[in-house]
Amino acid sequence: MIGRRWWTPWMWMTPALALVSVFLVYPSLDTLRRSLLDERSKAFVGLDNYRFIVENPQPLVADTHQALLTNALWLVVFTGLTVPFGLLLAVLTGRLRYEAASKSAIFIPMAVSFVAASVIWRFMLDFNPDIGTFNAIVTRVGGDPVAWLQDTGLGPVGGIGPLQLNNLMLMLIGVWMWTGFALVVLSAGLKGISSEVIEAARVDGATERQILFRIIIPILRPTIIVVTTTLLIYAMKIFDLVWVTTGGRFGTDVVSTLFFKQAFINRDFGVGAALAFILLAAVVPLMAISVRRFQAEEERA
Amino acid sequence: MAGIVFDRVTKAFGDSLAVREFSLEVVDGEFLVLVGPSGCGKSTTLRMLAGLDEITSGTISIGGREVNSVAAKDRDIAMVFQTYALYPHMSVFDNMAFGLKLRGVPRSDIQQRVQQAAALLGIEELLRRKPGQLSGGQRQRVALGRAIVREPAAFLLDEPLSNLDAKLRVQTRAEISRLHQRLGTTFVYVTHDQVEAMTMATRIAVMNEGVLQQVGSPQELYDRPTNVFVAGFIGSPAMNVFEGTVRREGERLVVAGDGLEVEVPPERADSFAPLEGRALTFGMRPEHIHDPAYVPAGIVPALLDADVDITELMGNETFLHLQRGSTALLARVDPRTGARAGSRTSVVMDLTHLRAFDAATGLAVPLEVPATV
Amino acid sequence: MTTTRSASSGHRVTWWQRLPLHAVVIAVVVLWSIPTLGLLVSSFREPSAIASSGWWQAFTHPDQLTLANYERVLGEQGMGRAFVNSLLITVPATVLVILVAAHAAYALAWMRFPARGLIFLVIVGLLVVPLETTLIPVLRLFSHTTIERELPLLGGNVFGTASYTGMWLAHAGYGLPFAVFLLRNFFVSLPRDLVEAAHLDGASDLQVFWRVILPLSLPAIAALAIFQFLWVWNDLLIALVLLGDPTLAPMTLKITNLVSSFGTSYQVLTAAAFLSMALPLVVFFAFQRFFVQGMLAGAVKG
Numbered sequence: 001m002i003g004r005r006w007w008t009p010w011m012w013m014t015p016a017l018a019l020v021s022v023f024l025v026y027p028s029l030d031t032l033r034r035s036l037l038d039e040r041s042k043a044f045v046g047l048d049n050y051r052f053i054v055e056n057p058q059p060l061v062a063d064t065h066q067a068l069l070t071n072a073l074w075l076v077v078f079t080g081l082t083v084p085f086g087l088l089l090a091v092l093t094g095r096l097r098y099e100a101a102s103k104s105a106i107f108i109p110m111a112v113s114f115v116a117a118s119v120i121w122r123f124m125l126d127f128n129p130d131i132g133t134f135n136a137i138v139t140r141v142g143g144d145p146v147a148w149l150q151d152t153g154l155g156p157v158g159g160i161g162p163l164q165l166n167n168l169m170l171m172l173i174g175v176w177m178w179t180g181f182a183l184v185v186l187s188a189g190l191k192g193i194s195s196e197v198i199e200a201a202r203v204d205g206a207t208e209r210q211i212l213f214r215i216i217i218p219i220l221r222p223t224i225i226v227v228t229t230t231l232l233i234y235a236m237k238i239f240d241l242v243w244v245t246t247g248g249r250f251g252t253d254v255v256s257t258l259f260f261k262q263a264f265i266n267r268d269f270g271v272g273a274a275l276a277f278i279l280l281a282a283v284v285p286l287m288a289i290s291v292r293r294f295q296a297e298e299e300r301a
Numbered sequence: 302m303a304g305i306v307f308d309r310v311t312k313a314f315g316d317s318l319a320v321r322e323f324s325l326e327v328v329d330g331e332f333l334v335l336v337g338p339s340g341c342g343k344s345t346t347l348r349m350l351a352g353l354d355e356i357t358s359g360t361i362s363i364g365g366r367e368v369n370s371v372a373a374k375d376r377d378i379a380m381v382f383q384t385y386a387l388y389p390h391m392s393v394f395d396n397m398a399f400g401l402k403l404r405g406v407p408r409s410d411i412q413q414r415v416q417q418a419a420a421l422l423g424i425e426e427l428l429r430r431k432p433g434q435l436s437g438g439q440r441q442r443v444a445l446g447r448a449i450v451r452e453p454a455a456f457l458l459d460e461p462l463s464n465l466d467a468k469l470r471v472q473t474r475a476e477i478s479r480l481h482q483r484l485g486t487t488f489v490y491v492t493h494d495q496v497e498a499m500t501m502a503t504r505i506a507v508m509n510e511g512v513l514q515q516v517g518s519p520q521e522l523y524d525r526p527t528n529v530f531v532a533g534f535i536g537s538p539a540m541n542v543f544e545g546t547v548r549r550e551g552e553r554l555v556v557a558g559d560g561l562e563v564e565v566p567p568e569r570a571d572s573f574a575p576l577e578g579r580a581l582t583f584g585m586r587p588e589h590i591h592d593p594a595y596v597p598a599g600i601v602p603a604l605l606d607a608d609v610d611i612t613e614l615m616g617n618e619t620f621l622h623l624q625r626g627s628t629a630l631l632a633r634v635d636p637r638t639g640a641r642a643g644s645r646t647s648v649v650m651d652l653t654h655l656r657a658f659d660a661a662t663g664l665a666v667p668l669e670v671p672a673t674v
Numbered sequence: 675m676t677t678t679r680s681a682s683s684g685h686r687v688t689w690w691q692r693l694p695l696h697a698v699v700i701a702v703v704v705l706w707s708i709p710t711l712g713l714l715v716s717s718f719r720e721p722s723a724i725a726s727s728g729w730w731q732a733f734t735h736p737d738q739l740t741l742a743n744y745e746r747v748l749g750e751q752g753m754g755r756a757f758v759n760s761l762l763i764t765v766p767a768t769v770l771v772i773l774v775a776a777h778a779a780y781a782l783a784w785m786r787f788p789a790r791g792l793i794f795l796v797i798v799g800l801l802v803v804p805l806e807t808t809l810i811p812v813l814r815l816f817s818h819t820t821i822e823r824e825l826p827l828l829g830g831n832v833f834g835t836a837s838y839t840g841m842w843l844a845h846a847g848y849g850l851p852f853a854v855f856l857l858r859n860f861f862v863s864l865p866r867d868l869v870e871a872a873h874l875d876g877a878s879d880l881q882v883f884w885r886v887i888l889p890l891s892l893p894a895i896a897a898l899a900i901f902q903f904l905w906v907w908n909d910l911l912i913a914l915v916l917l918g919d920p921t922l923a924p925m926t927l928k929i930t931n932l933v934s935s936f937g938t939s940y941q942v943l944t945a946a947a948f949l950s951m952a953l954p955l956v957v958f959f960a961f962q963r964f965f966v967q968g969m970l971a972g973a974v975k976g
Contacts, residue, residue: 001785001871003372009785016778016797016850023847024800024814027808028326034810095692104962106704108710111958112951113908115926119933119947120709123716123940131724131940133712176706178869220954235803240910242931256806263810264915276807283802291798353870374876384869390889399885400875447875 028280029228034273041269049274062271066220066251070167071098074235074254077171078178083228085175086182087220093183103187107180121138121173121245125149150250166250170242177241178234182227189223190216222293229290236283255279304329305350305455305487310359312345312511319345319571321511322359327455328504332481332488337508337534344459346508350489351380351457352367364454379448383464385440386434387447393419394428397447404465418449421483427428440467445480455487462497474500494519494537499523526663527659531550532584538620540584544660547576556603556655560626563603569652572668580660587620587633589651595635602649623648646673709952714938717743724940733946743945753928755945760924760950762838763913764906765893767845770773771902774846775853780883780909782854782936783861784869794858808848809915816840816916829922836919844916845906859885860894900961904954 022049034041035049073221089106093099109117115132124150128133135145151165193216217224219273248257255275263272305327312320320342329331335343336622348354350361352373360367368376373507379400387396394415394599401411419425432440448456448653461477462470476500481488492498499519500507507514507530508523511564515527519535532540545558554565554573565573607623607630614636621632629645632648640646657666704813716724718739728757747753781787782794785844813835820834831837872882888895917923923931 001372002355002370003375004785005877006787009781009787009790012785012879013793015774016854017793018817019774019843019847020797020800020850023812024803024842026815027811028803030811031807043748083757087698090703092695095695096699102699102703103755104959106706108955108958109706111904112710113910113926113954115763115908115910115929115933116713116853116947119943120713123713123944133708137869157692159712175925176709179706223759239804239806244910256804260806272810273807276804278806279678279807280802284799287802291795316707351874373870375875378874380871380874382867384865384867384870386867387885388868388872399877401877403881447871507756518760522769 002015008073009034028127031273031276033271035277037270037273039268039270045270047273049270050278052271053274053278062251062262062266062268064258064275067253067255067275070252071236071238073163073167074171074174074238075232078174078235078238079177079228081171081175081232082231083180083224086179086227087186087217087224088220089183090181090187091216094190097189099178102178103183106183109177110180113179114244117173117241118244121169122149138289149246163187166246167252170245170252173245174235174238174241178231182231185227186220186223189220193219222296225293226290229286232291233286236279236286238268303363305489306362307346307350307422308360308362310346310349311343311357312349312354312362313357313432317346317549320349320510323508323511323513324359325506325516326512326648327487327489328557329487330485331503332490334498334502334505334507334638335489335491335508336495337493337514339493340510341508342511343493343508346491347457347491348396348632351378352376366487377454378452379453381444381448381459383460384430385444385464387440387443389432392431393424393435393443393446394402394431396443400447400451414452415446416452418446421449421480422446425492437465438473441465441473441664446555449480449484453486455489458490458669460492460513461490462647464493469648477501479673494574496537499535505533505535513637525665526584526656527667529582529584529663532656532658532665538587538633539629540586540656541590541630542582542584543630544580544582546579546581547573549577556652558583558626558628561605561628563605563650563652565602566601566627568601576666576668577658579664579666580662582660584656584658585630585650589650589654590621590630590632590634591649592632592634592638592640593647593649594639595637596649600649600651603651603652605648606645609644609646612640612642621646622646714939714948717948719743719941722942724944743904744949745943747942747945747949750771753925753949755921755930756923756925757917757949757953758952759922760907760926762843763841763924766838766842767849768899768905769811770842770846770851770904773900775898776856776888776895776922777883778893779857779861780887781884782881784860784882785879786888794854798851798855802853805848805909807906809911813915817946830919836917836922838922840916841912844912845902845909848912849902849905853902856901857891857894860891864890896961900957903957907954 008299014290027133027268036044036046037082038045038048051080053064055069056063059065071127096102112120124133125135127138127145127147129135129145132145132148134148139145146165148169192273197215198211201215206214236255237256239260240253242254242257248261253261256279257277258281259272262268262275266272307323307325307327310320310323311318320590321649323346324344335346337343340619347650349356350363351628352368352371356369362368363376363378388399391399397415397418398411401414406414415428415618416425419428423447424439424442424446427439427443432443435443441464444461458477460472467520474497477488477490477539481501490497490501497541502519504516505519505522506516509530513529515522516626522531522535526535533542534649543558543561544557545561548555548557554570554575554577556565556598591597591600593604605625607625610624610629612621612622613620618633619636619638620633621631621638623630623646634640634648654670657668659666678787680768715733718741720740720742778797782790816834820837821832823832824830825832825838828838831840833839868886868890869882871887874910877885905923908926910930913924913927914930920927920931925946929943929950932942932946
């Protein structure tokens with residue numbers, strides 16, 4: 001604009017830039033720095049910390065492989081359940097008169113803090129069948145009570161790597177919390193599809209299943225991608241839920257809980273920082289996809 | 302004094318030039334219309350005058366003061382946007398008062414000026430309403446009111462009528478002209494509609510592809526277009542245009558196009574002789590082609606035979622869509638004409654009003670044809 | 675944006691053919707609500723009842739219901755104070771992030787300056803940073819800059835660890851990427867000629883911002899406020915690491931401490947947990963519309 005001084009925009013952005021630099025940029029750089037130093041952040045050790053993570057020499061102190069694998073499992077299971085479930089519910093609720101109410105009910109867990117959620121679910125999954133609803137049902141049907149959050153096995157098979165009962169339960173809690181998000185966003189996207197396309201397909205003789213897979217999903221692809229990348233990013237960074245519910249014990253550690261343990265409990269800043277940096281680096285490509293997708297939408301409109 | 306001077310104003314967006322070396326002097330108090338097809342650079346020129354877009358090179362002066370680096374709000378101009386740009390969350394009164402409030406005008410003055418402008422535009426009952434509750438025509442008036450209240454040195458209007466329906470457009474055209482007469486302020490008006498230009502302007506500036514084609518009064522542009530673009534742009538229905546040359550056939554001179562031949566009457570031979578042999582583009586307005594039975598007095602007739610493709614009965618006149626060889630012509634003839642679709646007919650061309658343009662440059666070639674009464 | 679009906683209506687079927695549809699949806703809704711419901715019901719039950727019979731029994735034995743758990747939690751356990759702390763942390767943090775983000779978003783949306791696109795990308799890109807990884811450096815920073823003087827009226831230090839101001843700034847900083855993203859995209863969707871008309875009318879940047887842009891951006895700001903409010907209210911980690919002082923602890927922190935000291939004494943936990951959920955739920959229900967709009971503005975264009 002003519003007459004605007006060159007420093008004006010910068011003045012407007014200074015508080016934001018300052019806050020972001022202090023709380024996000026500087027710590028990230030500091031983390032990178034520390035990941036190249038030893039536990040006390042004194043001596044330069046090059047890539048030793050990263051090597052530690054890859055080789056996993058002390059699984060009893062810090063099981064890096066387990067954490068990485070569990071995180072990977074989170075990506076697959078959590079996202080793989082939430083997105084389809086959200087989509088299915090979006091399609092189903094869209095046909096009901098009480099659509100808004102049902103969406104709200106499913107969305108409520110998002111308003112709940114992880115702490116409260118952990119209390120809720122510890123309660124639900126309590127070993128004592130007089131308290132825990134799950135075990136109450138299991139014993140009613142004649143089974144034995146299950147230690148849902150501590151069980152590292154998978155029934156008679158036993159756990160396969162990170163594929164353990166307790167991990168699955170944690171992921172289910174995550175699904176419980178985030179399906180509402182997927183539901184609401186996908187539902188909004190669904191409303192943008194003209195009903196004429198669907199009706200034309202019906203007239204052409206398509207079954208509901210075919211309509212879902214051949215018409216709805218392809219049209220909703222951008223929205224599905226956005227929801228998926230958001231959830232993937234969240235699954236990568238998952239911390240609160242795991243930490244508050246199981247503290248990362250019994251094989252439920254993910255990268256960020258392991259980081260926390262290393263940094264705050266074991267006081268190994270070097271490895272801790274390396275873990276943190278790996279996490280950051282892993283999320284960047286996901287973020288790039290999301291942003292590029294968004295910019296494409298912007299250009300189109 | 303609010304004369305506006307554009308001196309070789311150029312606007313570049315990256316590598317492409319939207320406006321090239323635009324030079325024009327707008328006289329204080331006149332109604333200048335910038336007209337041209339989409340993309341010709343007229344809106345860009347207006348925006349540079351308003352201070353909304355930066356000027357790449359050249360200068361703009363308002364009232365003798367160069368304003369290239371003067372902020373829009375200090376240029377003493379008011380603008381009416383195509384979309385009206387009314388503040389949706391404010392009442393009509395507040396919309397109109399906004400600019401005055403910002404400048405610290407005392408409350409009583411604001412009250413008076415807004416009331417006056419509202420009365421002028423007939424929107425007093427609407428002052429308490431919000432823009433969302435108004436019709437398109439009403440919103441347009443509020444936009445005008447917001448500009449009037451500022452009492453600027455010049456009004457800038459960017460296609461203000463294009464969002465109105467046809468009937469409202471005709472009505473509003475007259476109102477804007479009336480407004481100009483009442484206020485006497487300079488109006489700079491941008492449109493793509495040459496009818497608006499012809500009916501409202503004291504002077505018209507025609508632009509095409511960033512270049513100013515011609516400036517002049519509506520009549521000047523109509524009668525004496527300086528190039529073939531202006532000739533074809535101004536006037537509705539458009540001027541008939543065909544390529545051709547002047548040939549000599551024995552004693553006679555002939556204006557010849559593709560499949561079309563008109564003999565030049567001997568009285569006109571002197572005017573046409575200098576053009577002999579040149580590659581030309583000819584132009585003739587439809588109203589200068591007549592039915593031979595109903596030719597106005599004083600015309601020196603040049604006869605032409607042609608096939609009638611379609612006739613359109615307008616009531617007060619009839620449009621004949623003619624075909625001669627590969628040349629199509631439109632003639633506006635007396636409604637009593639006997640010409641029928643599908644038949645052959647004769648028409649009379651009034652060569653007094655034949656325009657000639659150089660086929661290569663498009664520039665008008667002087668055709669010294671003495672006017673008949 | 676199409677104007678026709680949604681993809682899912684207008685299909686003529688008899689009601690009993692739709693029964694499976696209703697059944698599935700209602701089943702999911704019920705399943706989804708059970709955990710929260712179980713908690714709520716339990717919080718009103720006698721301690722002995724909680725430990726010995728399932729919460730669904732409460733419906734058949736209404737005499738077990740009591741407010742004692744809540745009384746205990748609010749009084750003894752200091753949840754009342756924790757509630758106030760949560761408010762003292764959350765409300766200013768929300769206001770601060772909105773103010774800072776709005777100014778930055780306005781500049782990014784409506785002012786032209788070099789590297790504008792890049793800066794926006796960087797700010798939004800910072801969403802990748804996992805919060806917990808920033809805590810050590812920030813904690814260090816706070817420790818070095820702590821001003822041990824007591825903040826009047828509110829308590830806590832003036833700045834640094836165990837200070838409300840530190841929390842406000844930290845939460846604002848962490849919330850900025852999302853906030854700037856949301857607001858800038860909304861601002862950009864406002865008509866350009868509205869801003870131009872305001873400038874022509876004589877408005878400076880600040881005046882356009884406060885008198886034209888902000889009033890028209892209330893939906894987006896409301897959505898942002900709700901997101902930030904919920905996020906800060908429900909935060910545990912930042913309070914855990916940066917606060918330190920138990921008297922300033924918000925509800926989330928308080929409950930975690932209760933969990934560690936009370937373990938499976940659910941009578942206290944359930945009441946405490948539900949109290950901490952109460953306000954967010956109210957906020958959520960009251961502002962549902964904005965919530966959805968906000969998520970759409972952030973997640974899907976249009």
